Amino acid sequence: MTALRPAEICRELLGALEVSEGRRKRRQRDTTPDAIGLGIKRHLLERAVQDDPGPDDFEGWLLERCGEAESEGGVRAMALQIFDEWRMASAVATFSDWLTHGAPSDDRQS
Incomplete structure (x- = not known):
């Protein structure tokens, strides 16, 4: 397994997050927790x-971010993901x- 730089993958995950945001906005329910x-x-x-x-420091780096948060539970869940x-x-x-190709999805089209 070749460990990619976390920043590279996180940059690409930010693009994929836009698709999730688009789906969230189209839902017919209160999506405040999702947001x-x-x-x-x-x-x-x-x-x-x-x-x-x-790559060798990423897990510890995420753990430090959890410790900095006022509400550790939600941050911990997202850090694990x-x-x-x-x-x-x-x-x-x-x-x-x-991810490299922009996380293509039918949801991105709408």
């Missing part, structure tokens, strides 16, 4: 791009390629 989670995730992704932690997505991008070429 909060996506906002937390966006903040973590933007910080990872800015700070550019190394980001860590899993980074690991998957490092291990699964098709997932990494999908």
Whole structure:
């Protein structure tokens, strides 16, 4: 498994997050909790791009972000998701390629 730079994957995940935001806005229910989670995730992704932690340091870097948060639970959940997505991008070429190509989705068209 080749560990990709977390900042590279996080930059690509920010693009994929836009698709999730589009789906959220079209839902017929109160999506406030979704918006909060996506906002937390966006903040973590933007910080990872800015700070550019190394592959060996990424898990610890995410843990530090959890410790800085006022509400650790939501940040921890999003940090775990980001860590899993980074690991998957490092291990699964098709997932990494999908991200590299802008995370294409039918949802992005609308």
